[in-house]
Amino acid sequence: MNLILIGPPGAGKGTQADKLRDDFKLPYVATGEIFRAHVQNETELGREVKAIMADGGLVPDELVLELVASRLDEDDVQDGFILDGFPRTIPQAEALSERLESEGRHLTAALLIDVPDEEVIKRISGRRVCVKAEHLYHVDYDPPKNDGVCDQDGSRLIQRDDDRPEVVRNRLAEYHDNTEPLIAYYDEQGILRRVDGTRPPVAVHDHIRAVIATLKLEDNV
Ligand code: AP5
Numbered sequence: 001m002n003l004i005l006i007g008p009p010g011a012g013k014g015t016q017a018d019k020l021r022d023d024f025k026l027p028y029v030a031t032g033e034i035f036r037a038h039v040q041n042e043t044e045l046g047r048e049v050k051a052i053m054a055d056g057g058l059v060p061d062e063l064v065l066e067l068v069a070s071r072l073d074e075d076d077v078q079d080g081f082i083l084d085g086f087p088r089t090i091p092q093a094e095a096l097s098e099r100l101e102s103e104g105r106h107l108t109a110a111l112l113i114d115v116p117d118e119e120v121i122k123r124i125s126g127r128r129v130c131v132k133a134e135h136l137y138h139v140d141y142d143p144p145k146n147d148g149v150c151d152q153d154g155s156r157l158i159q160r161d162d163d164r165p166e167v168v169r170n171r172l173a174e175y176h177d178n179t180e181p182l183i184a185y186y187d188e189q190g191i192l193r194r195v196d197g198t199r200p201p202v203a204v205h206d207h208i209r210a211v212i213a214t215l216k217l218e219d220n221v
């Protein structure tokens with residue numbers, strides 16, 4: 001099963017991917033998370049993308065494609081994956097299709113988690129992540145048991161650098177300009193599945209699981 005998650009920043013892609021990888025035992029590849037690790041570790045790539053990410057811009061396609069191509073060479077993703085945050089532009093989507101086709105594979109579905117901009121802003125402004133493993137919380141919707149401390153690994157909770165309001169506006173603009181066209185692109189291919197992301201996380205998860213169960217029946221995945 002080769003799944004991609006599409007949706008605006010803060011739609012809940014990471015929240016849902018976390019549940020889906022447990023449900024379906026699929027490896028999870030999140031380009032944002034990989035880039036943030038490069039920035040944190042001050043690698044050459046990290047230095048190249050740091051300012052772009054801090055401004056809420058998109059990393060240039062050639063850098064993203066190089067990173068994803070080498071990740072897709074690894075053994076764990078040969079039988080399926082959940083991609084979060086990639087593709088984010090039409091050229092990225094085309095490169096992914098070509099790559100999969102060359103291996104006799106195809107995307108099973110593009111899952112769109114749909115959330116309006118006002119809700120995105122509420123979610124992102126309250127999001128907290130742990131410094132150790134990016135476990136996710138929300139100050140109102142999903143608070144930790146102890147203020148500022150991760151329930152899962154005890155590390156400190158912080159606000160992501162790119163979650164500042166002025167950066168969120170840029171991230172939303174990038175989404176509308178460059179990523180939204182993927183909705184029509186995958187719809188035309190018949191693999192788009194829309195999920196109402198405004199409902200509570202459990203309801204969104206139930207919907208996605210039902211979608212995947214149907215796909216399994218239809219496609220014999
Ligand atoms: P990335 O890390 O991919 O960020 P994003 O797409 O903006 O998505 P987020 O991680 O912000 O949100 P999410 O949808 O995962 O929501 P979450 O589950 O955390 O990318 C970061 C940057 O990297 C980009 O800006 C770009 O610079 C670069 N980049 C990455 N990939 C790239 C690519 N392919 N091309 C070019 N550049 C690339 O949830 C948000 C909050 O809401 C949480 O607090 C959560 O607890 C809460 N929440 C979740 N679901 C619900 C719900 N149903 N109800 C209420 N609250 C909820």
